[in-house]
Amino acid sequence: MSKTIRVCVTGAAGQIDYSLLFRIASGEMFGTEQKVALNLLEITPALDALKGVAMELDDCAFPLLEEIVMTDDVNVAMKDVNWALLVGSKPRGPGMERGDLIKENGPIFTSTGKAINDHAADDVRVVVVGNPCNTNCLIAMHNAPDIPRDRFHAMTRLDENRAKSQLAEKAGVAVTEVKNMVIWGNHSATQVPDYKNATIAGKPATDVIGDLAYLQSEFISTVAKRGAAIIAARGKSSAASAANGLIDHVKSLLTPTPQGEVFSSCVCSDGNPYGIPEGLIFSFPCRSNGDGTYEIVPGFELDQHLTDGVAKTVAELESEREVIKNLLG
Numbered sequence: 001m002s003k004t005i006r007v008c009v010t011g012a013a014g015q016i017d018y019s020l021l022f023r024i025a026s027g028e029m030f031g032t033e034q035k036v037a038l039n040l041l042e043i044t045p046a047l048d049a050l051k052g053v054a055m056e057l058d059d060c061a062f063p064l065l066e067e068i069v070m071t072d073d074v075n076v077a078m079k080d081v082n083w084a085l086l087v088g089s090k091p092r093g094p095g096m097e098r099g100d101l102i103k104e105n106g107p108i109f110t111s112t113g114k115a116i117n118d119h120a121a122d123d124v125r126v127v128v129v130g131n132p133c134n135t136n137c138l139i140a141m142h143n144a145p146d147i148p149r150d151r152f153h154a155m156t157r158l159d160e161n162r163a164k165s166q167l168a169e170k171a172g173v174a175v176t177e178v179k180n181m182v183i184w185g186n187h188s189a190t191q192v193p194d195y196k197n198a199t200i201a202g203k204p205a206t207d208v209i210g211d212l213a214y215l216q217s218e219f220i221s222t223v224a225k226r227g228a229a230i231i232a233a234r235g236k237s238s239a240a241s242a243a244n245g246l247i248d249h250v251k252s253l254l255t256p257t258p259q260g261e262v263f264s265s266c267v268c269s270d271g272n273p274y275g276i277p278e279g280l281i282f283s284f285p286c287r288s289n290g291d292g293t294y295e296i297v298p299g300f301e302l303d304q305h306l307t308d309g310v311a312k313t314v315a316e317l318e319s320e321r322e323v324i325k326n327l328l329g
């Protein structure tokens with residue numbers, strides 16, 4: 001068995017983490033042979049609720065769970081962590097866009113970034129879930145100047161899973177038949193679910209579905225507005241599916257990506273290979289060698305409809321960056 005992986009999970013008494021923590025501790029994220037230690041961060045008023053979560057983790061007697069640290073001090077929470085899973089932040093309510101959270105949630109990620117910079121393990125990797133996750137990730141990254149930029153991710157894996165599920169249902173096939181379902185851009189209503197490069201049972205999704213108008217309108221809008229639809233139906237934002245997306249995201253970084261396949265992750269653009277402005281946290285097609293690193297996969301071609309969508313999502317990310325430029329250190 002290899003060395004214990006220490007994972008900081010923020011917002012640990014919240015609804016996403018109530019699904020996430022038990023799956024990490026049971027071995028679903030890092031494997032069933034891998035010991036884990038959990039550093040759980042909450043704001044002070046939620047520490048009692050967090051104790052209850054920790055009691056439940058204890059009561060599962062998970063063989064892989066070596067230690068639980070509970071704290072309201074972000075510097076303690078980030079001590080020696082190999083993974084920082086940044087969930088803690090306010091969710092949106094009905095009628096809001098995720099970007100509306102930026103003024104309230106953005107500042108959380110300055111102190112979090114600094115604490116990661118100063119206290120995390122040398123090999124730390126960061127995944128931001130708290131919304132607006134791309135721009136919060138940008139803030140954390142700028143406040144952690146000693147950590148290589150390629151360690152920072154924001155999550156569009158839930159969007160990818162949503163898109164796969166929609167296509168599978170439309171085509172009447174198992175969801176496992178849908179591959180290369182790339183989400184481009186921001187985790188927001190401007191995201192671009194790429195129907196052109198997706199495949200269903202090895203064939204282009206456009207051929208299998210045979211209805212470009214559906215793909216360009218209903219499909220994209222269902223995926224991009226799914227978060228709002230869940231809030232409308234449940235009265236709360238997605239939680240179990242978000243936790244599941246995060247597990248898939250980390251597993252994809254720790255598993256060699258099968259030949260010819262990709263997964264979606266928001267990572268820092270260096271301008272290549274798709275001409276996305278340098279420095280934006282943007283969702284791209286990625287692959288991994290299975291060691292936690294990734295590369296952006298070149299060669300995906302977009303049609304005019306998708307290209308126009310990419311321009312809009314770039315513009316939105318640039319305007320979000322403008323709003324929080326004072327937090328970028």
Ligand code: NAD
Pocket residue numbers: 010011012013014015016017041042043046087088089090091092108128129130131132133155156158159187237238239242245
């Ligand atoms: P929640 O309100 O149930 O839980 C959030 C928790 O974070 C709360 O317990 C709160 O006390 C805690 N918190 C607030 N500020 C904190 C801070 N500074 N440090 C540590 N903890 C803090 O919310 P939730 O439903 O779990 O959602 C959490 C976030 O994830 C929201 O911003 C939501 O919009 C986002 N989200 C993102 C995705 C995605 O795909 N990227 C999917 C679902 C939800």
Ligand code: LMR
Pocket residue numbers: 091092098131158226227228230237238
């Ligand atoms: C989601 O996609 O479900 C989350 O980002 C929550 C939200 O606000 O939509």
